[in-house]
Amino acid sequence: MDTENQGPYISSLFPEKRHPYYIVAPRYIRTSAGHKVLHLLCHALNRQGERAYLVTYPYSPPMSASNPELMTPLLTKTIMDYDFNSGCTPIVVYPETVSGNPFRAPFVVRYILNFPGLLGGDSVYKEDEFCVTYSEYLVKSVANARLSLFLPVSDPRIFTPYPSVRRLGSCFYAGKYRYVHGGDLFEITCSSVEITRDLPNSQSPEQIAELFRRSEVFYTYENTALVIEALLCGCPVVFLPNKYLEFIIGIEEHGWDGIAWGTYEEEILRAKNTVQRARQNYYKIITDFRSQLVRFIDETQHVAGNCPYAAPINIRHLSSDNYFIYLGYKMEIVKSETENKHLYEMLIYFGIKSIKTIFKLFW
DSSP: OOGGGOHHHHHHHSOOOOOOEEEEEOOOOTTOHHHHHHHHHHHHHHHTTOOEEEEESSOOOHHHHSOTTSOOOBOOHHHHHHHHHHTOOOEEEEETTSOSOTTOOSSEEEEEOSSTBBTBSOSSOOTTSEEEESSTGGGGGOTTEEEEOOOOOSOTTTSOOOSSOOOOSEEEEOHHHHHTSOOOOOGGGTTSEEOOSSSTTOOOHHHHHHHHHHOSEEEESSOOTHHHHHHHTTOOEEEOOBTTBOSOTTHHHHOSTTEEESSOHHHHHHHHHHGGGHHHHHHHHHHHHHHHHHHHHHHHHHHHHTSOOOSOOOOGGGOTTSHHHHHHHHHHHHHHHOOOHHHHHHHHHHHHHHHHHHHHHHO
16 A cells, blocks of 8 residues: 555544634524624534534533534533643634633634624733634724634525515514613614514524515614625615614625615615625625635634643633532533433432532531
């Protein structure tokens, strides 16, 4: 056998030593663009051949943390210990909503998905942080931005237009604007169908797609992944400027086709006349993302290679020192991975018994 020509096969069989990615993200929520971007980044890195793991922050039990359709394995203490003992410096990716470096990571990548400080987190980042913005527009808000990584979050196979349909009525979204900031709805959306999330009567992705296919216009009070989904279904989008919405994130990437800023009649007419081009624009975004991801990997791997891993990072729910959180975490994993009901019940019994023993010792 010609061993000299076995290089590609050997590299596919035996993994190359690479620096892992720990993606810090809230639990997966389909209607949250920010949440989806972080989960899809983990998925894309794994598909690219890297080692990427999800760390839910705030902590979420494994059964509700991720989307089972994505390659987003949860980070474990075993993996953390292996990386530290192997000298593989983890590339910890925090979104802009997380303040500082709570896990004491040796190398921090700050993925800035929205304007710094708008939804929490710091408004200025340390010079040693590797800052990546979601869009070119956000680069203006971050002094030490290294590159932008515009990750498409909507599946064009689900969100498709009807070849021919008579559009009637409208729909709107005001998630954070209404339920977090307490903003009042504008009169123009009073008779529109509201799209919501995390409510008992919230629409499914298929129902939202059907709504977009038949609506004449989609109004939004904020930046949201629903904008792209509406455009993919051929539904023009009207942004409603307010004190919490002053700019459109991603406008440099997907352009103004199908999008109106404000309710001026000529703006909405322009959006209706150009919405058919938005789908093709989106396919270009998908193509561009591939090269952006390769650059992101090359640059972060280079920096991590020159960053010593002197002390292990500290993730609270993965630390055996935090007994109660650690016990709950382990029982959730067992519950999600075993079909043996009696085994799970036995673990709960001994868990509760050990907690009672601790209380007797100290009280």
